[in-house]
């Protein structure tokens with residue numbers, strides 16, 4: 001089974017509280033999602049492999065560390081995942097970005113795919129699939145199905161708020177992936193919203209509704 005990690009860092013928890021507030025407006029919501037994504041990427045990158053390189057400092061030749069291992073691609077699930085891309089790119093600026101467009105039918109909660117555009121080499125990259133919300137898990141599962149169909153195998157899922165129902169469904173469907181979240185909330189309500197959650201992440205990010 002892949003890793004499941006709730007990121008308890010005080011800055012992450014503090015910023016999450018800001019965006020949970022219903023009076024947090026679009027501008028601040030967007031800025032703080034960006035900051036959260038950067039902080040989460042910092043935590044996730046803790047176990048990135050390094051290798052030794054010879055460099056020349058102004059004083060002497062020296063052996064120092066540099067990042068090794070697979071190059072990264074960030075895969076936002078549209079729409080709300082877009083809000084997490086720039087924050088991660090601030091730390092990993094060479095990452096490529098692929099897009100998966102999905103929406104949940106608000107009546108049936110079924111997930112529908114409407115757009116996929118990936119870098120050619122996703123099979124050889126470390127993929128960070130990002131979406132602020134993991135609710136029923138339908139979107140994350142379909143996005144990862146779609147990536148695996150295209151040859152991807154090295155996948156981490158990064159969300160800001162998760163529901164136990166979604167974590168369980170995602171772990172059952174894709175036991176090989178690691179899941180990182182800033183919060184594991186209480187439950188889903190009958191409309192498929194996370195409780196206490198933060199409402200509709202896409203609408204709050206983009207000011208729709």
Ligand code: PRP
Nearest residue numbers: 078079080103104135136137138139202
């Ligand atoms: C939201 C959210 C996730 C999904 C989570 O997107 O951004 O993608 O719901 O729910 P699930 O775990 O039950 O699939 P939504 O479908 O509302 O689309 P949007 O981002 O375009 O608003």
Ligand code: URA
Nearest residue numbers: 135193194199200201
């Ligand atoms: N999607 C959201 O944006 N919010 C939720 O609480 C559940 C799904």
